[in-house]
Every structure is written in structure tokens, then in C-alpha cells.
Amino acid sequence: MEKSSNFKQKFQKVKTLRPRFLDIANKIGTPLYIYDKEETRKNIQTFKNAFKKEGLNINIFFATKSNYYPGLLKTVVQEKEGLDVSSQRELKLAIKAGAKKIIYTGPGKTEKDFELILKYHNKITVNLESIRELILLAKMAEKKKVKVQCGLRIYTKAQTGWTKFGTSLENLKTFFDTAKKYKSINFCGIHFHISYNKTPEKYIKTFKTLAEYLKENFTENERKQFEYIDMGGGFYPQPFEGIHPWNPDENSMDTPDEKDILETKPNKRYIPIKVDPIEKFAEEIVKIYKKEILPLLPNISLYAEPGRYICHSAMHMIFKIIDIKNPRLGITDGSNNMIGWERYQFFHYVPLFNLSQFDQKNEIPFVTYGSLCTPDDIWGYYLYTKNTPKEGDIIVMPFQGAYTYTFAQNFIKEVPPVYNL
Numbered sequence: 001m002e003k004s005s006n007f008k009q010k011f012q013k014v015k016t017l018r019p020r021f022l023d024i025a026n027k028i029g030t031p032l033y034i035y036d037k038e039e040t041r042k043n044i045q046t047f048k049n050a051f052k053k054e055g056l057n058i059n060i061f062f063a064t065k066s067n068y069y070p071g072l073l074k075t076v077v078q079e080k081e082g083l084d085v086s087s088q089r090e091l092k093l094a095i096k097a098g099a100k101k102i103i104y105t106g107p108g109k110t111e112k113d114f115e116l117i118l119k120y121h122n123k124i125t126v127n128l129e130s131i132r133e134l135i136l137l138a139k140m141a142e143k144k145k146v147k148v149q150c151g152l153r154i155y156t157k158a159q160t161g162w163t164k165f166g167t168s169l170e171n172l173k174t175f176f177d178t179a180k181k182y183k184s185i186n187f188c189g190i191h192f193h194i195s196y197n198k199t200p201e202k203y204i205k206t207f208k209t210l211a212e213y214l215k216e217n218f219t220e221n222e223r224k225q226f227e228y229i230d231m232g233g234g235f236y237p238q239p240f241e242g243i244h245p246w247n248p249d250e251n252s253m254d255t256p257d258e259k260d261i262l263e264t265k266p267n268k269r270y271i272p273i274k275v276d277p278i279e280k281f282a283e284e285i286v287k288i289y290k291k292e293i294l295p296l297l298p299n300i301s302l303y304a305e306p307g308r309y310i311c312h313s314a315m316h317m318i319f320k321i322i323d324i325k326n327p328r329l330g331i332t333d334g335s336n337n338m339i340g341w342e343r344y345q346f347f348h349y350v351p352l353f354n355l356s357q358f359d360q361k362n363e364i365p366f367v368t369y370g371s372l373c374t375p376d377d378i379w380g381y382y383l384y385t386k387n388t389p390k391e392g393d394i395i396v397m398p399f400q401g402a403y404t405y406t407f408a409q410n411f412i413k414e415v416p417p418v419y420n421l
Contacts, residue, residue, distance in 0.1 A: 004272065006238040007351075010313070011360050014353055014398050017421075021318060022355050024419055025394045031319040031334030033069075033405055033418040039314040040075045043237070047306055050282035056289070056302060061103045063233045063307025064090045066402050071420055072311060073097035084233075084305040088116050095120060103230065103305065105153065105191065107165055109133050114140050118148070125149045127191040127230060129166050134179055141184035150179065151189025151230060158205040159194050166191070169209065173217040188225060193232025193305070198275045200284040203231055207285075211292035223296050230303035235281060237312045240399045242270025242349045253346050261365045261381045262328070269363075269382055270349035278309065308402040315401035315418075319370075319379075321393045328366055330389055335370030336377045338416060339400075340407025345378035350400060354385035356393040362386060368395065372412045 003011070024034060044060065051058040061082040064073065068090065073083060074097045082101030083094040094102050104117055105127045114137050117124055121141070128134050128150050141148050152175050153166030167175065172190070179187035190210065194202050214223060245264070246256045248271055289302060319334025336342060344350060352368055353360070363384045370377035379397060383389060408415040 004238070006240060010240050010399055011351075014396065015358075015360065017316075017398075018353075018355055018358055020421065021316070021396055022394055024421075025318050025320070025355075028417070028419055030394065031317070031332070031338065031416045033338070033416060034316040034318060034421050035069060035071050035418050036314050036316065036401075036421045037071070037075050038421075039399070039401070040072055040310060041079060043310045043313065044076070044079050044081060047235070047278055047304075047309055050278045051286060053279070054282050054286035056282075056286045059101075059228075059301055059303045060310075061101065061230075061303060061305050062310050063305045064093060065406060066233075066307030067311040067314065067404075067406050068093055069315070069405055069418055070097060071418065072314060072401075073099070076310070084307070088113055091116055091120070091124075095123075099123065103127060103303065105193075105305070109137075111136065111140070118144055118146060121146050121148050125151065125189065125228075127151045127153050127189065129153050131175065131178060134175065134182075134185070138179075138182035138185050142182070147184055147186055149186045149188060149227075151187070151191045151228065152176075153191040153193070154210075155192065156206050156209045158202040158209070159192060162194055165193070169213050172213065176218070176222070188227035189230060190226065190228075191230040191232065193230075193234060195234040196236060197234040197281075198236045198273070200276065200281045202234075203281070203285050204288050206231070207288045207292055211296060214296045224299055226297045226300050228301050228303050229293065229297070230305065231285070233305040233307050233309070235278060235304070235306050235309040236275045237309045237402075238275055238277065239273045240313065240350065242272055244347060244349055245269070245271055247346060250347050253342070255345065255378070256381070258328070258367075261367070264365070266363060311401040313399040313401060315405055316396055316398045317400060317404070319395050321368075321389055321391055321395065322371060324389065324391055327388055328364075329369065330366065330391075331369045331371050332379065332395060333371055334379070334395075334416070335372040335413055336379075337370075337372060337411040337413050338408050339404040340409050340411075342376045342378070343404075344380055344397075345376060349382075350380060350397055352380045352383045353396050353398070354383055354389055354393050355396055357386040357389070359384055359386040374412070
């Protein structure tokens with residue numbers, strides 16, 4: 001299978017980093033995560049530049065849930081970007097990282113949530129989800145004699161399946177009128193979100209629907225009071241992964257037969273994931289934003305909460321082969337508790353490289369297991385290696401920073417340490 005340009009670039013970087021990976025593994029030990037600050041910075045700049053090229057300065061609030069590693073959060077803050085948090089725990093991490101711009105999102109906010117929010121209200125914008133949240137926060141803020149900047153999360157037909165979050169767009173005007181009754185609330189924003197977007201289609205549909213609603217339900221003076229639209233995250237990066245061919249719809253939790261693995265030809269080992277480049281997202285989003293939204297809301301800024309896009313390539317996982325069970329099966333000291341679920345076993349192919357016997361052309365059938373006391377602990381079914389793998393060989397699964405470390409758990413084994421590259 002012809003590798004995409006993204007795959008080729010990533011392969012080259014693995015080759016470049018190989019000596020450092022081996023040195024770190026030998027000095028620190030395995031298993032471990034390696035945090036790659038330069039990947040974080042590069043992804044932030046690529047995202048911003050895509051919108052800047054279209055004449056728009058985008059305000060980034062990195063989705064902390066996608067990777068809460070403190071070193072990564074500090075990198076985002078050092079780049080002068082904001083953080084998106086959804087809990088007291090994440091807010092404390094953001095404050096510790098030195099964040100000066102924070103968006104607080106998420107359903108079911110409680111009095112304790114608002115107590116912490118009010119402590120740092122000068123750094124936080126709250127995306128509310130219900131009238132209950134609005135009234136509770138307004139009364140608590142009034143008692144403390146502070147004013148809190150807020151928006152409302154809405155959903156439209158483009159957010160089908162996400163109605164747990166926010167309220168229907170048709171309730172926005174009522175919410176606006178209610179919020180304006182409270183002097184402790186500066187209600188000035190609109191928020192929406194949908195995940196796993198491989199094209200800009202859902203952003204475009206939401207902006208069109210929102211524009212129609214604003215025209216029909218708000219006066220010109222009322223519309224001038226809005227200061228931001230937060231279009232959430234969901235921007236899918238150019239993937240360094242593919243879908244297992246035996247599970248194309250990603251709805252099965254069956255492991256393939258060994259015969260199927262051995263007989264699968266190299267060009268059939270994964271189904272490519274097709275994603276529009278971020279430049280295409282920016283082009284289409286800015287076009288509809290300038291045409292439909294800005295004429296109605298002349299005083300707003302556009303916010304985004306990219307999580308996966310910023311951190312997807314910012315972590316590498318390193319482990320060592322401990323046992324060779326047969327020429328096509330080995331067990332490593334790194335296990336699926338490093339990612340919290342059986343993603344690579346059932347759903348996604350990611351290239352694995354034998355750093356000790358490095359070769360980027362010879363990918364052999366080789367089932368790489370973790371060492372948890374459970375059968376559902378597989379890293380992958382193929383391995384790039386010069387010769388037959390041996391006990392003691394160092395393996396890397398590179399560019400896996402999104403929703404891996406953040407899902408890690410002390411299941412059977414402890415979560416390994418992180419080393420800053």
C-alpha cells in the first residue's frame with residue numbers, strides 16, 4: 001500500500017528520533033511514554049496558520065480531556081493559548097499550568113464546581129448548559145459580588161446524538177432574556193460541539209442554522225451584545241493509523257485468526273482513514289463565518305477547542321519484548337493499561353517499530369502482546385523489524401498522544417512514567 005505523505009513524514013521522524021528513543025529506554029527503563037513538545041507546538045501553529053491564511057485569528061482553548069499531561073498543558077500555555085476544562089480536577093490542572101484563559105464546559109455543573117469557578121472567575125468563561133446552571137451561578141456570583149462571563153451550549157440537527165449536552169437552539173432567546181436579568185452574569189457567547197469530524201460539513205450546517213435563528217429571533221442591538229462563538233473541537237488530524245480490515249465498521253470486538261494475519265498481504269493490512277486537511281476546514285468554516293455570522297454578530301471572536309488535533313502526535317510509547325512465545329508472537333512489558341482500552345486490538349492499526357532491529361520497509365506478521373493478566377492486551381499484529389524479534393528488543397508505538405495517556409489506568413499494573421523529549 002502506498003503510504004500517505006503524512007505516513008512518510010512520520011516514518012522519517014521515527015528514523016531521526018531512534019537514537020534518542022533507544023538512549024532514553026536504556027537510561028530510564030521501560031515501559032514509558034515520551035512527550036514530544038515540538039509536535040505540540042507544530043500542531044498549534046499549523047492549526048492557527050490555517051485560519052490566519054483565510055484572514056481570521058482563531059482563539060484556541062486546548063481540550064484538556066484529550067491529554068492532561070502537565071508538561072503538555074504548560075506547552076500550550078507557553079504558546080499563549082487557552083485551556084478548555086470540564087471538571088474541578090481539570091480546572092486545578094489548568095491553574096497549575098499557569099493558564100490565563102480558560103473555558104469551562106460540560107454538563108451537570110454543581111455548586112462545588114461553581115465555587116471553584118468563582119475563585120478564578122477573572123480567568124474563566126463558563127459555557128452553561130441549562131437554566132438551572134444559570135440561576136445557580138448567578139445567585140452565587142451575586143453573593144460574592146463578582147460578574148462572570150458566560151455563554152450557552154446549544155445543539156442543532158448537526159449535533160444529533162449529543163443532546164445530553166446543552167439545550168436546543170430554539171431556547172437560546174429565552175435563555176438570553178433570562179440571563180440579562182442578572183447583573184452578576186455577562187451573557188455574551190454561543191457554544192456548540194460535535195466530535196470526530198473528518199470534514200467541515202457539520203460546522204457549516206450549524207453556522208447556517210444558527211444564522212437563520214439569530215435573524216428571526218434577535219434584534220440588531222441584542223446581537224451586538226454577543227462577544228464570542230465557541231465552535232468546540234472535533235477536528236480530526238491527518239491520521240497515523242488505519243482501520244483493521246476485518247472490522248471496517250469498527251463495531252466488532254473479535255480478534256482475527258492467526259491464519260488471517262499471516263496471509264494478509266502488506267497492502268491489505270489496514271484501511272486508510274480519509275480526513276480533509278485542516279486548511280480545508282479553515283477555508284470552509286471562515287467562508288461561512290464571514291458570510292453568515294459576522295454580519296449578524298459584528299462584535300464576536302471565534303473560539304475553538306481542538307484537543308485531538310493538538311496532541312495526537314505529541315506522545316510516543318516505548319516498551320521492551322520480555323518473552324518470545326514463537327517466531328510470530330511476543331510479550332512486552334508495556335500493556336493496554338497505558339491507553340485504558342483495547343483500541344489497537346479491535347479497531348486501529350498503528351505502525352510498530354523494532355528500534356533494536358530497525359527497518360522501515362520490512363513489516364512482518366507478529367502479534368505484540370502486553371503483559372497484563374488478561375487476553376485482551378494486544379498492541380498490534382504486525383511489526384517493522386530487520387530480522388526476527390528477540391527478547392530485549394525495544395519497540396515504539398509513535399505519535400499516539402490523543403486519548404491514550406488520558407485514559408491510562410492502574411489496572412493490574414501501574415501507569416508508567418512520562419519522559420520529556
